[in-house]
Amino acid sequence: MAITSSDIPCQRWLRVIPPILITCIISYMDRVNIAFAMPGGMDQELGITASMAGLAGGIFFIGYLFLQIPGGKIAVHGSGKKFIGWSLLAWFFLSILTGLITNQYQLLALRFFLGVAEGGMLPVVLTIISNWFPDEERGRANAIVIMFVPVAGILTAPLSGWIISTFDWRWLFIVEGFMSAVVLVLWMLTISDRPQEAKWISVKEKSWLIAKLKAEQERVAKNQVKNASFSTIVSNKTVWKLIIVNFFYQTGIYGYTLWLPTILKELTHTSIGEVGLLSIFPYIGTMVGMFLFSSLSDKTGKRKFFVFLPLILFSACMFGSVIFKANIWTSYLFLVGCGVFLQSAAGVFWTIPAKIFSAELAGGARGFINAIGNLGGFCGPYAVGVLISMYSKDAGVYCLAISLAIAAFLALALPEDTNNTNRKKPVSDMDVNGSFSLAK
Numbered sequence: 001m002a003i004t005s006s007d008i009p010c011q012r013w014l015r016v017i018p019p020i021l022i023t024c025i026i027s028y029m030d031r032v033n034i035a036f037a038m039p040g041g042m043d044q045e046l047g048i049t050a051s052m053a054g055l056a057g058g059i060f061f062i063g064y065l066f067l068q069i070p071g072g073k074i075a076v077h078g079s080g081k082k083f084i085g086w087s088l089l090a091w092f093f094l095s096i097l098t099g100l101i102t103n104q105y106q107l108l109a110l111r112f113f114l115g116v117a118e119g120g121m122l123p124v125v126l127t128i129i130s131n132w133f134p135d136e137e138r139g140r141a142n143a144i145v146i147m148f149v150p151v152a153g154i155l156t157a158p159l160s161g162w163i164i165s166t167f168d169w170r171w172l173f174i175v176e177g178f179m180s181a182v183v184l185v186l187w188m189l190t191i192s193d194r195p196q197e198a199k200w201i202s203v204k205e206k207s208w209l210i211a212k213l214k215a216e217q218e219r220v221a222k223n224q225v226k227n228a229s230f231s232t233i234v235s236n237k238t239v240w241k242l243i244i245v246n247f248f249y250q251t252g253i254y255g256y257t258l259w260l261p262t263i264l265k266e267l268t269h270t271s272i273g274e275v276g277l278l279s280i281f282p283y284i285g286t287m288v289g290m291f292l293f294s295s296l297s298d299k300t301g302k303r304k305f306f307v308f309l310p311l312i313l314f315s316a317c318m319f320g321s322v323i324f325k326a327n328i329w330t331s332y333l334f335l336v337g338c339g340v341f342l343q344s345a346a347g348v349f350w351t352i353p354a355k356i357f358s359a360e361l362a363g364g365a366r367g368f369i370n371a372i373g374n375l376g377g378f379c380g381p382y383a384v385g386v387l388i389s390m391y392s393k394d395a396g397v398y399c400l401a402i403s404l405a406i407a408a409f410l411a412l413a414l415p416e417d418t419n420n421t422n423r424k425k426p427v428s429d430m431d432v433n434g435s436f437s438l439a440k
Contacts, residue, residue: 012209015200016132017144019190020125023084024148026183027118029156029176030091031060034111035258036160037169039265040272045169046104054385056107057258061250061377063115068371069233071120072364075127081191083124088184090117095177099170123367126350130362131194134212135355136298143294143347150290150343153257153283161276233364241414242352245307246373248407249345252314255380255400256338263335263393267328278332282339289344297348303355304414310344311408317341318401322394345411352414376403 034042038053048056074083094114101107125145133141163172192198195209233239260282264275289310297306317337324330353362353369380403384396 011201011205012132013141015190015198016128016192017141019187020128020145021148021151023088023183023187024121024125024145025152025155026088026176026180027091027121028148028152030095030114030180031118032152032156032257033160033172033176035261036156036164036272036276037172039262039275040160040164040169040172042169046101046107048104048107049385050388051382051385052104054382054388056104056111057254057381057385058378059108060111060115060118061254061374063112063117064119064374064377065371066116067119068123068367068374069364070367072123072127072362072367074120075124075193076362076364079193080124080128081187081193083120084191085184085188087117087121088180088187092177092180092184095173095180099173099177119371120367122370126366127362128191128193131213132209134209134216135351139294139298139347139351142350143290146343146346146350147287147290149257149346150283150286150339153286153339154280157261157276157279157283159276161273161279165271165273233361233368236365238415239365239369241410242349242369243372245407245410245414246349246369247376247379248403248410249311249349250374250376251380251383252318252376252400252404252407253342253380254377255384255396255403256318256342258381259384259393259396260335263397264332266393267325267331282336282342285336285340286342286344289340289342290347293344294347297351303348303352304411306348307345307414308408308411310341311404311411314338314341314344315401315404315408318397318404322397322401325394 034057038048038056042048043053071080071083074080091114094110094117098107098110098114101110126142129138129141129145160172163175195201195206198206201209261272261275261279264270264278265272268275268278270278293306293310297303300306317334317340320334321331321338324334350366353365357365380400383399384393387396387399
């Protein structure tokens with residue numbers, strides 16, 4: 001009798017997702033704690049201007065480039081578990097050192113190296129997810145993992161505000177550094193790269209997963225690519241379309257994330273502790289938006305549309321937060337609306353590489369898309385900092401809104417078949433131009 005998904009236990013969701021989610025939460029806390037440290041006293045103590053603050057927030061993403069593709073390849077051929085383990089150890093040391101800096105140039109150097117240390121994380125964890133969840137579950141699994149953004153925001157905001165108010169900004173980095181060490185132990189004790197390596201999984205579930213994922217890959221390509229070269233990825237047109245969308249998306253995401261505490265502090269004229277509490281609600285909205293849009297995308301199969309829709313709504317809320325700034329709470333509600341759409345497109349977006357590439361290509365493709373696309377994470381914070389220095393915060397927010405609108409309309413240029421994939425129709429080999437068709 002054939003095994004169906006309803007016959008399979010849900011143990012994967014409880015044993016694979018939580019350690020990945022917790023690790024991603026720690027990485028994001030290390031990435032964005034500078035957003036609270038700046039208005040919490042770091043800028044005054046170290047003499048950091050708005051443009052320098054933008055550079056410190058963005059330089060992380062220059063370092064972020066270096067391990068994206070290697071991380072994706074290591075996750076496919078070797079052990080993503082060990083890769084993330086070494087990364088956690090590096091996050092620990094770099095965060096502690098950031099709490100001990102004496103000038104802005106030390107901050108820039110440490111932020112750069114933190115970017116290097118975190119660079120391979122997303123392609124690695126997305127590859128691990130692809131190893132454990134078939135396509136009909138992958139949108140939700142990706143969305144839950146990418147849920148680390150709002151969960152980390154909800155935890156970081158009040159925690160950062162409390163630590164800075166009780167101690168100072170230096171202790172923020174030191175405390176969160178030790179949290180990385182604790183998570184390192186959890187990660188090494190719990191995670192497995194693939195079903196074949198897990199001791200806790202039942203034979204029935206393991207056999208079903210291996211067969212399901214193998215059949216899925218056979219639909220992607222009749223002949224698996226054994227040694228996919230970097231040039232294969234770089235020359236693929238679909239990869240570049242995904243990169244461009246991701247670039248403008250990340251510009252908006254990190255411009256918003258890294259400047260939100262400063263924007264809220266100026267909007268409400270409250271203490272850093274109260275800003276921390278106000279920062280919680282946009283991230284609660286993020287959780288709602290991610291579940292809503294990923295579920296709709298999985299249910300309908302309309303990947304492209306559910307990348308476009310949250311992006312254009314994110315842009316509209318950014319515009320609204322400035323247009324209605326005369327009314328503090330109306331402006332704040334638009335900022336919360338930004339949070340609802342902050343990561344709503346992300347879980348859907350990252351289902352696309354696994355649908356159009358073989359497993360061999362998908363790991364490197366994810367790394368390349370994330371690496372180049374995340375240069376937007378440098379451009380967003382830095383552009384906002386420069387525009388604040390030259391003009392006003394309003395100009396910086398308008399810049400982010402325009403970037404998100406560009407991402408939304410560029411998403412409409414993604415291949416049609418990524419938008420409406422019928423799971424009953426297998427995907428055939430891609431042609432040399434990176435397009436693909438459904439088998440008849």
